[in-house]
Structure formats: structure tokens, C-alpha cells
Amino acid sequence: MKTESEYRQDIVEVGRRIWLRGFVAANDGNLSIRISENEVLATPTGSAKDS
Numbered sequence: 001m002k003t004e005s006e007y008r009q010d011i012v013e014v015g016r017r018i019w020l021r022g023f024v025a026a027n028d029g030n031l032s033i034r035i036s037e038n039e040v041l042a043t044p045t046g047s048a049k050d051s
Helices: 004-020
Strands: 032-036 039-042
Touching: 004 032, 004 039
Parallel strands: none
Antiparallel strands: 032 039
16 A cells, blocks of 8 residues: 555656646646545645646
8 A cells, every 4th residue: 555655746746747748737727636535635726737
């Protein structure tokens, strides 16, 4: 099982990849991942996908 830190890194990597492919502008939308039945990690509003 991954740690919360590893899940956070996954979100960063996915954001970077979708930005590089031109699927989103740098600050479009949010990304989220369910890490347990009762927990979700999400990017903050306005976060840059390119970094």
C-alpha cells in the first residue's frame, strides 16, 4: 500500500503529464485520488498542473 506522500507524488505526476499533452491549461480543474473508503486527496483550486 502506498503512503499519502506517494499518492501526492502520483497526483503531481499525472497533472504534469496531462498538461504536457495539452489536455488542460496549467490551472484548469482539479485532480483527486481516493486513498481509502473515507479519504480523498485533491489538488487545491488554481494549482498549476505544469509544476
